[in-house]
Every structure is written in C-alpha cells, then in structure tokens.
Amino acid sequence: MVFDAQGNPVPFANVVFAGSSEGTITNEDGRFYLQSDNTYDALKVTFVGFKAKEVSLPQRVNYDLEITLEEETESLSEVVVYSGKQPKKNNPAIDILRKIWANKRSNGLNQFDQYAYDKYEKVEFDLNTIDSSLINSKIFNKMEFIFDQMDTSRITGKTYLPIFINERSSEVFGDNILDKEKEELKGNRNSGFSTNQTLIAFIQELYNEFNIYDNYLKFFDKSFVSPLSTTGIDTYNYVLADSSYIKDKWCYNIIYYPRRSNELTFKGDFWVNDTTWAIKEINLQVNKSANINWVKEIYIEQEYDVLNDSVFLITRDYFLSDFALRKKEGSRGVYGKRTTLYDNYVFDQPKQEDFYDERVTRYNEQVYTQPDSFWDENRMEPLSKDEKGVYVMLDSLQKVPKFQAFYNVSSAMVSGYYEWDKANLDIGPLFSAFGFNDVEGLRLRGGARTYFDQNDPWRLEGFGAYGFKDKKFKFGLSGKVLLDHKARLIVSGGYRQDVEQIAASLTTSTDVLGRNLASSSLVTVGNNDQLTSIKLANFAIEAEFFKNFKVRSDISYRTLESASPTFNLDYYTDFTQTEVKSQIKQTELVLSGIFEPGKHTSGYGVERTVTNEWFPTIYFGYTKGVEGLFDSDFDYEKLQFSYRQPWRMGGLGTFSSTIEAGKTFGEVPLGLLSVVPGNQNLFSIYGTFPQLNYYEFVTDTYATLHLEHNFGGRLFGRIPFLRKLNLREIIGFRGAWGSISEENQLINASNIDYIAPNEEPYYEYSVGVGNILKVLRIDFNFRGNYLDTPDARSFGVTGALEFSF
Template identity: 25%
Template sequence: MICKDTFKRLLFIAFLFVSTTLAAQNTIVTGVVTDAATKKPLSFVAVSFTGSTIGANTKDDGSFSLRSAQPYTQLKVTYLGYKEATVAVTPGKEQVINVRLFPSAQQINEVTIQAKKRTKYTNKDNPAVELIRQVIANKEKNRPEAYNYVEYKEYDKMLFSFSNVSEKLPEKKFFRKYKFMFENKDSTSYPGKSLLPIYLVEKLQQTYYRKTPEANKVVVLGEKSVNLGPAVDNEGLGQYFQHLYPKVDIYANSSYLLGRQFLSPIADAAPSYYKFFITDTITLANNQKLIQLSFTPRNTNDILFEGDIYITLDGNYAVQKAGLTINKNINVNFVRMMHVDLDFELNPDGRYHLSRSNTYADFGITAKRKSGLFGVRTVTYGNYIVNKMQPDVLYQPDINLEDDAVKHRSEEFWQQNRLDTLTKAESRTYHNIDSLTHMPSFRRTADLVTLFLAGYKGFGKFEVGPASTFYSFNPIEGFRLRVGGRTTVDFSKRWFFEGYAAYGFKDERWKYSVGGTYSFNAKSVYKFPQHFIKASFQRDTKIPGQELQFIQEDNVLLSFKRGTNDKYLYNDQYKIDYIHELENHLSFTFGGRKWVQTPAGSLFPFQNGPSTMFSDLTTTEVSAGIRYAPGEQFYQGKLFRIPIINQYPIFSLDYTQGVKGALGGQYNYQNLRGRIDKRFYIAPFGFSDISAEGGRIFGQVPYPLLNIHRANQTFAYVIDSYNLMNFLEFVSDKYASINIDQHFGGFFFNKIPLFKRLKWRETASFKALYGGLSEKNNPAYSSSVYQFPTDVNGKPITYALDRTPYMEASVGVENIFKFVRVDFVKRLSYLDHPDIAPYGVRVKIKFDF
C-alpha cells in the first residue's frame, strides 16, 4: 500500500513531468459591446487600444478580449452606422468594460422601408477576400527564402508553470518542506494568473540560409535548462515540448500545433475555409498604413484559427502583425486556450521579417477550474542580415555538432547575448529546481513515478523491469514469471548490459537473455545519434508472425488472445549488431545471427512428409540495412526512445543473406525488404498515416524462413498488423502491402452535439496485402520444403496468398475517456478459411491531445 504522503508526492512530481505554455501580458480588457437602444449584442465591432495596432473584433455574442504589455489608457470602439466610442482604461490591470454604442444621427427627408433578407456572406465582390488573395499572391516574395542569402540570431525561451495554485497548499504538512518553491510566484506577467515556474529552457543559435545551392546551416551558440533530476530525461522532455509547440510560419499553408495541422489564414485555400472582414485602417508613426483584417472559420468546428492580421498597403501585401487563436470549439484535450502572436519588423529594403513569435496556452483537466498548467514559447529574432554572401565552407554541415561547451555557458554570456529578458521568477527557476532535485524525499518520489510510468525501478547503476512482464501466461509455458534489468549511464556511458530470466511452469523450461553494448560516442545507446555495437544471446518462445512495436511480447495484457493460440517456436538466437546513425538522420546497420528454431505446440514437429521429421531448423545470416528519416524526432527517456510521428517520410531497405554451412546454417537464400512511411496532413480533415511495404525472397527455404505476415490475435488494435488474421495464416516469398490509417480529428463528430461534448473523434483504416509463393517454396509442389502446419483434423492452417489480396477495413472512435480507441474491424477476403474471425472489436490505449 502507498501511504498518503507518498501518494501526494506522486501527484506533485507527476505534475512536474507535464507540459504547458504561458503568455506575458500586463493589461487585459474584456467586455461586451451592445446597441444602446435595443440592448442587443453587436458582432464584428472593431475594438482597439487607442494609438496602437492591437485590436480585435467582437464575437457573435458581442464579447471581446484585448491584452497588451504597453500602458495604454484608452479603448477605441468603432462600428459602421454607430458613433465612435472612447473609453478610459487602467494600465496594468485586468478589467471588464462593457460598451454601449449609439447610432449615428443623420438628417434625412424621407425613409422607405422594405423587407429584405439578411445578406449572406460570400467571397464574390468581397473587398476583404480580394485583399487576402493579394496577400496569397505575394507570399513567396515576403518569405525569407525569397532572398539569396539570409542570416540572423534566434533566441528561443520555453517556460512552463503551475497556475493558480491554492494559497493553502504550501501550508499543508507534506508541502511545507517545498515551501521555497511556492514563494517564487509571478502574478504580474499575466493578470488573473498566479504562475509557479517549474521548467525553463533557453537556446541561442545563429542561422545561415543560402538559396542556390540551397543550404540552411544552424549553429547552436548556447543552451541552458533546468535539471529535473536523474529520473527525468531533460533533453527528451524539451524535444517533446518543442514538438507540441513548434514555430508557427504564417506564410506556410499550414502550421503544426498540439499534434494537429492548422490551416493558415493566408493559405492558398484559405478563402474556402475562412470568412474575412476589413475592420480598420491604421496609420503607424512612420505614416505607413495597415489594413486590419479579421477572420473566423466558416465552420467553427474545423481545425482552424480565428483572429486578426495586419496587412501593409505598400504594394507588398506583407503581414506586419498577426494574432492567431485556436478556435475553442475544436476537439483538443485539456486545452482551455491557445494563442499565437507574430510580430514583423521592417527591413531597410522595405520588406518585413519575423521579429518575435509568442505561443502560449492554458491547460487544465476541466474548463471550470482555474488551476492547471500554463506555458509559453517565445522566439525572438535579431541581427537580421540579407543578401550578404558568406564563404561556401560556412554552409557545410559540421562533422560533430555536439559541443558540451554550449551547454555550460556562463551567466555573463547569457546576460550579454539574450535577445529577451528573464523575469525575476524565471531567473529563480534554475536555483529552485536544483534545490528541489537534491532533496531525498523528492528523489524517492521520482523513483516511484518512474516505476509507475516507465515500469522500471532504479538502483543507481542498475534498474529492474519492465514491471509489465513480471507475470504472463500462454498455452505452451502456462504460468510464466520473469525478472530482468539493465545498467544505466551511472554505471558507464560506453558499456551497457541487460538481461532477464523467465520460467514457464507448464513446459518447465528456463528462458533467458543476456546482452552487452559498447557505445562509440560515449552516449546512451538510446539517444540520437546512435553509434554502437551489441552482442546478445536469447533463448525464449515466440509466436511466428507476431510483431510488436515498443511492447514486450510477454506483457501480461497480451496473454489474452482470441481463437486457437498454440503455434509457438523455441528460439535460440546468437546476434551481433552494429548501428550507426548520422546527424542528417541517415543510418546504417550491419549484423550477423545464428538462429535455431525448435517447434512447439501444434507446430511440432517440422516434417517434409509423413515420415521425414526435423527437431529443429538452424540458419546463419548476415544482414545490412539503410534507413533515412529526415526531420525525425523522438521522445527520449534515459533508457528508451519513441519516435514522434511528423510530416516527414521514413525510408528503409534491408537485405539478409542466409549462409549454408556456416555455423551449422542449412540454407542459402536472400531476403530483400523495403518500406516507406509517411503522415499526410489534410487540413481540416485531420491526418492520414500511410505505409507501403514490399519484399522478395530468393532461394528455396522452409516456411519458418518465408515472410510470415504480421497477424494479431489479441484484443488490442495493432496499427502495423492485420487484426483479423490468424497467426501463421499467410506466408509468401514475394509481397506488397499498403496500410492507411485515417484520423479525422472530430471533423464529422464535432457537428453532432453529443459527440462534440464527449470530444470523440472518428477514425477509419484500410489494409491490403498482395503476394504469392513460388512452386519451389510451396510444399504442394515441392517435397524439399517443410509441409505447412495443419490442425488436429489434418486441415491446413497456413496458406499462400493467391491472386486475391488479403484485405481488412475498420471504422472507429478514439479519444474515449481521452485515451481509448475502439475499432470495429471487418475482414474483406479469404472468408472461407477455418477458425477465422470475419469481424471484431479491438481496443487501443493511447494518450493524445
């Protein structure tokens, strides 16, 4: 049992592992604009701080919200047909100001009143749409890439804070020892929010861009971040946060935020999805005029922004300023609000460049509670130089980009080179978190959190786990117990060892694995870029054709399977592998393996005919592979890493050569496989994950060495497997497949009130596998290969694909309870095979925004 204090510690530390975002503003004005006579709200009224470019339109209910760090003292409210109103504002405070507008008095002689339908919004002859089309037409020349050469410095600051923490919390017994943390509150940067900083990371870098031949060189000048202790991979945490809050490029057709692709208000197709309104003409101090253009989604349930952009009238139609708010009606978990501010500065040549980007959000379990998590990512650009040619060598990639010196810059360096300033609370964050992580109680609690979340219990130089594999069961081994562990970077940064031992109480056999790895770059073997050599031996059971990503096969939840599950192999594998990843995400692998397969269950024994039987199959292989994943990102822990799927493709090609006579190998053969994975964002229709794969085996081999296609008989929905195919049902020596997994992100459900309230999202998938088996590898034509397995009645359970592809499709609902996906899966071909499931319901657990 976990004691009450320990449970509180778990909650406290768990909070520290969650991300959020924040904005720093001083003056907030909210209110409602109404007609003075009718008391009805007025929509699309222009509200702005007098003498500024900061403004907004009222919404359908007449409400508005403005914020600024400048000490403005007046609010200007204008609307066609009404008198302009000017209202006093108190700088530096949050206030509510409701405004009543009076109709303009006009002298008229005669009025004719006719009934007329309300004018419908249309793009035709709409000056706002004509203006946005000019902006779209001029996008390319207003991007930095329009110049032959561009260079600038970039200062990136990311801060995460608890918001509105109860004043009573630090007085409670458990939290008294952490009272110093609660004293570092910031109540002025964002009125209405009391912020408690917990995570801060800064990065300063220099960018050099060349148009022809195209090159983009980024030199990191300095990095600094809080250290949350050995239980947390601080670098991996920062990468995950940056994945949630990437830089927003308004000139791109779409921007990626919170795992979604938002269509830009100046995208090529923007007039089809947004409504545009000219709300004001503003004259700057240099007498330059801007048009304030407001926009709102045509359908407020689509993944779109709303807000304002300010367009120059100098013939360039450039964006001078933008305020983008995520539409609150879209289906995003835990996000109360998210906003992006973009500011552009004038170049000497009359063009504009981005000078500051500020992205902030407010997170919480529910919309009603004020407490939660808050954070901000502010990117400031300076020292902007265009069309200055640099030597060619400057644009060449460095051989080794990693330099520990950039992560240990002096405080004097940061004071001189920051393009922005730290608040008092931000500055104290480094010291406070350092003090926190050195407290024994915090370390103990962090250890428990690591056990619950990652499945490992640390003991300094060694850790035990994963906990999910301690117990499992299957028809061959019966009740199975397992214990294992691995060394950590505290043991060595070059040598890593891992292993486990397991025992099956039904087959009364021990299974085990031992392995050692040497890292050539003295980094964790789980961190990018990997460069290591590994040797291992494993003796264990395996189901032919079951392939799982990031999950152990003896995970207790996978012990539950449908249908007949008695096709097993005992495997002895002696392996040596060399892996080398390059900074450009190109990687190479080389390996060797001796593999002994012994049949078990209904696969016993291997046989060529009724009288020729084999107790095992031995092969010796050498292999090579190449993989290219440009732009790939990872969520990296200290002893694991999981790819974060983004818009970039992944290419892989693998070759395996079987060597007869070497180390007892019985067959010569070649196996070639290729695969492409790509996520396609189709704003506002969500995204689609598509993978295409193909392979060919050259040579004569028995069925255990053929392509045994990935089947799944568990009740979990496995993206990369065929969820209604039986284990070992299909084999081939040549095949091609395609897998499409579409996530609509609530595009349809958001239009149904109940589903919208539940935040359910719709999915659909389609999988097709086409292949064949040559006569020399088909036991129906050749007596030189093993006979296919049969059931107890002698009926075949393994088949070669014929001219009809194997196909299955599904429709599903995800985000149930915010982390459950349920799919109804239908098998579309080979329905005459025995003991198959023509349809089924499968479940997948995944946390997502």
C-alpha cells in the same frame, strides 16, 4: 466584458489602450484581458457597426469591467453591421487577403538567396489557476516557498506559478537556392535540468516553428488552417475593421473568425501594410470548440518590423498554450509559453553546401553550461523578476525529498524505467513486468540497463523472465558500444532464450531483446498457443555515414522449435518424406539499410531518442542463410523491402501508408518462411491483419499494403449531436498477395496447411471511431475475401489506447 445595448456579448471587438497600439480582441463571450508594462488612463473599444467608446481606468488594476457599445445611428442606411457569416463577394477584407496571397513569396526571407540571423528562444511552463486551496494543499507541505514566484497572465488574467524555464541562443543560416537551413546552438540552459537533451528536444518538437503565410500551421501533431491560407475564404469570416499608421506605415486591420465550429481554426485579427501587403502584426487564438485534446487555450502573437523601407521580417513570436485535463473555465492546468526573438539579419552571404550538411557528432557540455555573462550578452530581452526566481526556486526545490520522489515517479511513468542513480542502472521496462499466454501462463519479467547519462558511449541491458505454466526461465543479455562518433560506428551483440510469436511480423528482428505484443496477451481471439521457443545469438556492426541513413551487417545463429504440444514446426529432411526434424538451426548473414529523411534525434551516445514522427522510413535487407556454418541446416537467400510514410493532409486529417515486399530463394521450412502477420489480439496493431489468424497465410514471395486515414473529426464535427464529443473518424484498408513454391510445400511436416493468397489478393477494410473519452479507439474490421478458409473470421472488433492531442 463588452455588450451591445440588448445585453448580448460582442465577440471579436477591438480593445486597445487609448493612444497606443497595445490591444486585444474579445472572445466569443465578449470577454477580454489586457495588460501592459506602461500606465494608461483609458481603454478604447471599437467594432464595425458600433460607436467607438472610451472607458476610463480609475486604478492601475481594473477587474470586471462591463462595457456597453451603442449602434451607429447617424447613417443607418449606409451602415453594414457584420455578424455571423460574412459575404465572400464585394468584401474589402477578402480583396486585401488576395493581395496578401499574391505577394507572400516576395515578402520576408524569400526575397534573398541566403540569409542569417540571431535567434533567442525562451520556453516556460507555469502551473495556473492558483488559489488558496492549492497553496494550502498537503502536497506542497515544506514547499510553500515556491508560491513566492506567482504572477498574473496578461492574456488570460489567471494567476500562475512558473515551474520551469528553458533559454536557447542560436545562429540560423539558410540558403533559398539550395533549400537548406542550419541552426548552430550557442547556448542552452534551463532550471534544474540543464544538460537533459531529451527534455530539451521534447520542448523543441512540442513548439516547432511555423510560417504564418503557409496554408496550414502545424503544431501539437495537428494542422490548423492559417487565417492567411488560400483556402481561408471557405474557412473564415473576414471583416475590414480599421486602418491606421503603425510606426509610420499605413496598415489595415482585419478581424477573422471561423465559419464553423469544431474545426482546427483560429480567431483574431491582423494588421497588413497597404503597399507590400506584408503582415505587420497578427494574433491568433484557437477556437475553443476545436477538436484538440489536453489543450484548453492556444494564443499566438507575431510582430514584424520593416527593413530597408519595404522588407518585413519577423522580430517577435509569442506562443501560449494552456494544457489541462478539462476545458472548463475554472479548471487548473499548466501554461506552456514560448517567446522567440529575432535580430541581426544578414543577407546574400553564400556558404558551401557541405556547411549545411555538416553534423554535430559530439556532446559539447559548454553549450549547456554557459555562464551568466553569456546570457547577459545574448539574451534579447531581460528576464522578469519572476523568471529569474525560477532558477533559484528549482535549485532549492530539488533538495526537498518529497519533490525528488515526485520527480522519480513521474520520470518512471514517462520512460518506463525506474532510475537507480547510485548504481547507474535503470530498472525496467516496468510495463513489461507482467504478461500472459497459453504456453507460459502468467509471465513475470524483470530487467535493467546501465545508464550514466543520455550520452553514454556504451550500454549493457538484460532481462530474466519466468512462466508459471511451462515452469521455464527465460533470459537475455545485450551490449553495444559507440566506436566512432562521426560515422556513428556501433558494435553490438547479445544472446536471448525466450518464447515468441514469430508470425506477427514479416521482417525478422535481429534485436536480441525484442519481443512483439502478440507474444504476450491477456485478451485474444482463439488460442494463442502457436508460439516458438527461440535461442538467438547475434553480432552486428552498423554505421551512419550520411545523416539518417544507417547501414548494418549482422551475423546471427538461432534455433527454433515449437513451445507448445499443439503446434509444431516439423519438416522433412529427405525426399521420401520419412525422416522428420522438429528443431531448426540456422546461421544467417544479413546486410540491411534504413533511410529516414527528416528524422530528429536527441543525444550523442550509443543510443539516441527520436523526437519527431512525421518522416518516412525506407528499409531494405538481404539475408544469406549459410548451410553447415555452426551446424546450420539451410542454404537460401532472401530480399526484403518496406516503405512507411505518415502524411499530414491539412484540413483532411492524417494518412499512413506502408508497403512491404519480399522473396525467399531456396528451400526452407515453416520457421524460415514469410507468414502474413495475423492478429488474434483484441488490440489494434498497425501493420497486422486483425481478421487473419496466426499462420493462416504462409508465403515465400509476398507483397502487402496498409492504408489508414484519420479525418480528425472533420465529418463528425458537422453532425450536431456528435459535435461536442470530439470524436474522430478512421478508415483503413489492408491487402496482401503472396505465393509459395512447390518445394517449400513438400518440405512441410507440420500440422499447418500452407495456404498463400495467390489466387487473388487478400484484403480487409475497417471503420473506426477514435478519441472516445480522449483516450480510446475502437475499430470495426471486415474480411473481404477467402471467407471459406477454415476458421475464417469475417468480422471483428479491436481497440487501442491512444494519447494524442
């Protein structure tokens, strides 16, 4: 540790090996850890306002050093001791920062029309804080050999055990004129799970790349304020600490640290060149009080090299994160480490635009099973002895029955399916095994799907369920096959016979195995008896001719009737309103499209896994009800549109917005109308109205709006007694307008009054608190109008379990 003469810790002091540029800075408590592959005899410790101090290193490994710095005494009248908040005016560090802003667009790859480079990426996960109690634990009985690979972190000084490693070699092409980039994967391998693209894609999204010059650095679903941000002056304190030559380039050293706690900020330092104002080296360590879950430590290093005497390009990026349930110093966790190396830059060699739009449509197993000779040639730095040992250790570990059982349980908890490998079946979803509602009572459900690997060209799936109150058996079966990889031409079909709450969504699902949360709930407000017995047969053809733009054509036949004696879907079949029918038989032709720009997926089979979430979803659909076809009852047309967009708002948090609109042309009964989705659950469900009852508003023309903003703790973090709780503030607004024609009101013979919010738009608003105990969210919902409607609920509380960083 580093102290001043009074015994107070000195945060953000520079600590380097004497005679080198290898170093670090102390944390808020004055602690540091420094490691090198080279051997040095001394440390040099410096901080503005104190005398530089060299400390000898008598051994190759030195622990628990205590270093005391003396204040500068020669010219006290001229010395400024920097502590706490730094001035924004007359601060040379901020003058340099402004020059970085002015030159950032003329640095790096932005200077060139086109670029290409080789990239090597290594991601490793390690179990850390290894001690004798863990080694001797019964959990690792007959697996003790794994501890032969233990090492010590050069960043934290903690012991760790590598448990997984993934290597990736690729070539990147970019065009700044077209604003497009493409990465061609040449090889990928990992220890134990070499061909699992879902796992590989998860790792890629977990450690997505970022540009240090951007205002916000986005990872772990958070937006951290960059120390080079144009808003950095209001977020960080900056101190000009040193200047020196780094590989014949004169550079300035600037230390930075947050002005406030609990915000998504860093501490660290960077070296910047004095002519190009480009970053030469930078390290970033997330502030320990930052409002982020499950991550105890984040440390980043980036190095840049000089090309043609003036162009600084990134050559190395190192990212370490410490995942842990608790942030206490001695708590055990898992390190996630990513090292990315860049080489062989080539510029201004243009390629055709369709080169960047071309998609990889088929799984190439060779990419995931490259031989050792490929990695010897393409690996930009050799693996350490311990990293090499991970491959051998994981191969041995998978032969241990206890490890295989642990893997199976973990996989089932994540995916919701139990893998029955011998039969090539997945049993589940496990989380749907139990349910309850007023019609079925206790409901038991079992299901399975075929699964050979994630690139299956076809898949069958089915379920069976039984309600102990209605004593009825429900079932469903579906299948799909991928006919053409390039166009992603898929043919699917299936049949379902079930009980469902059809008033919980404006867009009718054509998924024969789909079932919404409102259909089965243990906790509701009021009765949950307005359920429908549905029999649905569907056949569909879909294709994706352009990336992330899917078109689909369906033909479906369904019958609808009430599942409860206290609820009905009755309608009149004649003008005199004397004949009533309770069952709806309907054939529909549906043409729909979904556009999701920016969506990332893994796998090449009939089903793919979405690996990111920050992209918009645009849906449009046209439905034609055909009277007489398969004894269908009604002839009508329906248009529907929805647009959902999640937004990252930088330091202000995250924002979600959804717009839905639709219109039905023709005379139809209640079961075919558009019901504004209420929510009588005590769960917060985005896209529904928690203060509306089911079937409270019925329309044939509608428009709805859902807005929600999560401040991410920005407000609570400034309140002293709330700061340490890391709570997050959430506000929401929901609105709906709709109307219903006289013809559609007259056909109604049910026990429901058709009321539409056509006099004025209906609205609700809510305030909520998230991240309670890191997993719980509570919303307080207020109804804005239509308070005189029978059984109107003016206020309610809903909650949800949320697992997020």
